[in-house]
Amino acid sequence: MRVLICRRAGRAFGYIxxxxxxxxxxxxxxxxxxxxxxxxxxxxxxxLYIGSAGHGQLIPAGxxxxxxxxxxxxxxxxxDNKNESRESISESAEHIKWVLANRPTVVFGYGxxxxxxxxxxxxxxxxxxxxxxxxxGDKTIFHRQKEPRPYDFxxxxxxxxxxxxxxxxxxxxxxxxxxxxxxxxxGVWPPNTDVYELAEDKACEFLNSGNVGPCVSxxxxxxxxxxxxxxxWKLALCGTLVLHDPVPQMETIFPDVIIANDAQDYLDKCFxxxxxxxxxxxxxxxxxxxxxxxxxxxxxMCELLRATGFHEEAKNMI
Numbered sequence: 001m002r003v004l005i006c007r008r009a010g011r012a013f014g015y016i017x018x019x020x021x022x023x024x025x026x027x028x029x030x031x032x033x034x035x036x037x038x039x040x041x042x043x044x045x046x047x048l049y050i051g052s053a054g055h056g057q058l059i060p061a062g063x064x065x066x067x068x069x070x071x072x073x074x075x076x077x078x079x080d081n082k083n084e085s086r087e088s089i090s091e092s093a094e095h096i097k098w099v100l101a102n103r104p105t106v107v108f109g110y111g112x113x114x115x116x117x118x119x120x121x122x123x124x125x126x127x128x129x130x131x132x133x134x135x136x137g138d139k140t141i142f143h144r145q146k147e148p149r150p151y152d153f154x155x156x157x158x159x160x161x162x163x164x165x166x167x168x169x170x171x172x173x174x175x176x177x178x179x180x181x182x183x184x185x186x187g188v189w190p191p192n193t194d195v196y197e198l199a200e201d202k203a204c205e206f207l208n209s210g211n212v213g214p215c216v217s218x219x220x221x222x223x224x225x226x227x228x229x230x231x232x233w234k235l236a237l238c239g240t241l242v243l244h245d246p247v248p249q250m251e252t253i254f255p256d257v258i259i260a261n262d263a264q265d266y267l268d269k270c271f272x273x274x275x276x277x278x279x280x281x282x283x284x285x286x287x288x289x290x291x292x293x294x295x296x297x298x299x300x301m302c303e304l305l306r307a308t309g310f311h312e313e314a315k316n317m318i
Contacts, residue, residue, distance in 0.1 A: 001313050004046040004065070005033040009055040011158065011186070015230060015259055019138035019297040020050060025251045026140050026298070027317055049310060051104075053095040059102055066308040067104040070094070070133075073111075073118040074126075079220050089220045100126050106307045107143065108133035111226040112253060113127040114169075118226065131307045134226075136297045137233030144239035144288070145208040152179035152274035154210030154240070156198060157231065158187040169247050170266050172217045179274050182209065207238040212274050214266070225249050232257065233295050236287040241273055242279050254295070 003024055008014045009101075014197045015035075019082075034041065034049070036057040051057060052070040053067050059067060072077055072091040079089035091099075107122050107130045107156035119130045150261060153174065161168050175181060175193065183189075184198040198206055207213065214237035225248035229299065232242045232254065243258045244250055245266060250259055258273065262268035273280045 001030045001048070001310065002044060003029055004044055004049045006030060006049075006051040006055055006057050007033055007036065012229070013052065013055065015137060017050075019230075020301060022138050022140040023297040023301050023317070024057075024242065027313075029313070037140065037277045039221045048305075048310065050304070053099050054089060056095070057203045064230055066310075067105050068297040068304055068308055069099055069102070071099060071107045071109055071119070071122060071130075071221045073109060073226070076120070077118055077120070078225075079126075084091075094127070101127070104128060105309075106131055106304075108304060109226075110134050110228070113223070115226050118224065122223045129307065131303060133300050133304055135228060135230040135233065135239045136295045137230065137291050139237055139292065139296045139298070142204050142207065142237040144237070145205065147205075147208060149209055149240075150173065150180065151210040151241075152205065153181050153208060153212040153214055153270055155181075155183045155185070155214055155216075155218075156203065156206055157185045157229070159189050159195075160187045161184065163187075163216075165219050166222065166245065169263050170260075171214055173243045173263065173267050174214060174270050177271055179271065182206075196200045201203050203234075204238060207235055207240055210240050211277075211280060212243055212270055213238075213240040214241065215242055215272060217245055217247050217308075221247055224250075225253075228253070233291050236291040237296075239284050239288055240289055241284050243270055243273065252310050254290065256283060256290050258283065 005017055005021055021031050038060050038318060041060055047065055049059060049065045051066050074091045074164045088225055107136045111117050112132050122128050122130045155171060185195055186197050189195040215232045217243045232244060235242050246261060258269055260269050298317050305314035
């Protein structure tokens, strides 16, 4: 099977699309990114193209390929993003028009089946099937290593005004605990937090260096339970205990995850599990196995291939 995937753009989206590519190649499919030129499309002659409304590349009108686009929510509820550079988390009218003009086979978003109402206008008004395709773990890259773990807890990620609302509430207080920690990432961090960027090829090694992995979501994830970052799946694959902030229905999405009720409980749980090796290691085993069984990009791509009509290829993804 031949699959084209849109250009690599942005940090989170880049890592997510890398995961799609890696799992497809792992199963023997021919995959490459598209430069946006009709000539390269024709030369590659894809069976499937996976793109995004937010990183649009105008696809050829006479293509034979099935087409799947990542889209943000479009439904009866608008997810606001007040006082930020972007007014809404929901899809813009411009992007909706662009997607509909490209006539995709399906659209998908970073939600689970329970979240379909947030995307329902894509089908009810646009006539395009929507399928859930949340983030997942890339098991071709992230796995447990045998090296010792020098840190009680670790964190890898970015910080900017929108993310700071929750990071400052849940993560920054942990830095004052009498625990060995390491934070790596990008963006603007408070003084004296000793944060600098980590090379992408060092991510697995870094996520294997801590006992506990705090996971902090953004405001809209706290409210709606969608757009869960990749972090929790990666940490579990690396054998680091996933400690999650309070996200709606997270306990059903990831039953073995440790979920805090509030910021104080988050701090208390981080300190407790960093100090109690036996309990932590038992939970680590359960978390890792649950992600391997349910939340890898192989699982996500299986659903996308099934939705676009590639049923035999879908069966072989798991």
